[in-house]
Amino acid sequence: xxxxxxxxxxxxxxxxxxxxxxxxxxxxxxxxxxxxxxxxxxxxxxxxxxxxxxxxxxxxxxxxxxxxxxxxxxxxxxxxxxxxxxxxxxxxxxxxxxxxxxxxxxxxxxxxxxxxxxxxxxxxxxxxxxxxxxxxxxxxxxxxxxxxxxxxxxxxxxxxxxxxxxxxxxxxxxxxxxxxxxxxxxxxxxxxxxxxxxxx
Numbered sequence: 001x002x003x004x005x006x007x008x009x010x011x012x013x014x015x016x017x018x019x020x021x022x023x024x025x026x027x028x029x030x031x032x033x034x035x036x037x038x039x040x041x042x043x044x045x046x047x048x049x050x051x052x053x054x055x056x057x058x059x060x061x062x063x064x065x066x067x068x069x070x071x072x073x074x075x076x077x078x079x080x081x082x083x084x085x086x087x088x089x090x091x092x093x094x095x096x097x098x099x100x101x102x103x104x105x106x107x108x109x110x111x112x113x114x115x116x117x118x119x120x121x122x123x124x125x126x127x128x129x130x131x132x133x134x135x136x137x138x139x140x141x142x143x144x145x146x147x148x149x150x151x152x153x154x155x156x157x158x159x160x161x162x163x164x165x166x167x168x169x170x171x172x173x174x175x176x177x178x179x180x181x182x183x184x185x186x187x188x189x190x191x192x193x194x195x196x197x198x199x200x
Contacts, residue, residue, distance in 0.1 A: 025193035028113060029186060031148060032104065037188050039100040041150050044123045047078050047095070059083035059092030064130075072130045081120025087138045097121060108146050113192040115144075126155075134163040144192050151187025158182040 032040070051061025062085065064074025081097045083090035097105065097120060105118040137145070149155045159181045162174035185191055 025191060026113060027183070027185070028111065028190040028192075030188055031111070031113075031190035032107065032188050034188070036100070036103065036107075037150055040104060040148075043098045043100045044078065044125070044150065047080075047098070047123075048076065048125060051076075051078060057093045057095055059085075059090055060094040072127075073133055075127075075130055075132065076125040078123040078125075079120070080123070081118075084120075084122050084141075088140070104148055108148075108190065108192070113144075113146050113190055118146075131165060133165070134158075146190055146192040147185065148190045149185045149187050154187065155185040156182065157185060157191070 047056065047060070050056050052063075060079055060083070062077045062079075063069075064076060068074035079085075079094045080101060081094065083092050083094045101121055101123075105121065108114045109117045147155075147157075164172050164174045166172050183191075
C-alpha cells in the first residue's frame with residue numbers, strides 16, 4: 001500500500017491564500033488487493049440485486065430519488081450496520097455489515113487510516129455522469145471517516161466552498177480565490193480524513 005498526503009504535488013490543486021480543503025486527508029493507493037476488491041464487489045452487487053428486488057430490510061437499499069435522478073444528482077445506496085439518509089442516521093433496521101466489507105473495515109483500522117473498526121458502511125453506486133451536489137457530511141458523524149473505491153473507474157472528488165456542476169460531468173470553482181481542490185480516487189484506493197470541507 002502506498003500512502004501520501006493530499007498536499008503533495010499532482011494530487012490536488014489549491015487556489016488563493018485559504019488553507020487547502022484537502023488538508024489532513026490521507027490517500028492510500030492500492031489499499032486493497034484485487035481479490036479483496038473482487039470479494040467486496042461480489043457482496044455489493046449481490047446486495048444491489050436483492051435490494052432492487054425488495055428482498056433486503058427496508059432501510060438497506062435506496063434508489064436515487066426521482067427528482068434527483070432526473071438531474072443526474074443521485075446514486076443507489078446500500079447501508080450496512082446503520083442507515084444514513086439526508087445527512088442523518090435513520091432508525092430503520094438494515095442488514096448487518098457483510099464479512100467482505102467487515103474485513104475492509106478492519107483493514108482501515110489496522111493500517112492506521114481510522115482509529116477504530118467501523119461498524120457500518122454505505123456503498124454508493126453511481127451511474128456514468130451521475131454526481132452529488134456539494135455538501136458537508138453532518139458534524140454529528142464521528143471523524144475521521146474513510147472512502148474506499150471499488151472501481152471500476154476512478155472516482156473524482158472535488159473540495160471547495162463554491163462548487164458548481166459544469167453540465168459535462170465535471171465541476172468548476174465558483175468562488176473568488178477560495179481554496180479549491182480536485183482529486184481522483186483510483187480503484188482499490190482509500191481516502192481518510194477529518195475535516196468537514198464542502199465536497200462534491
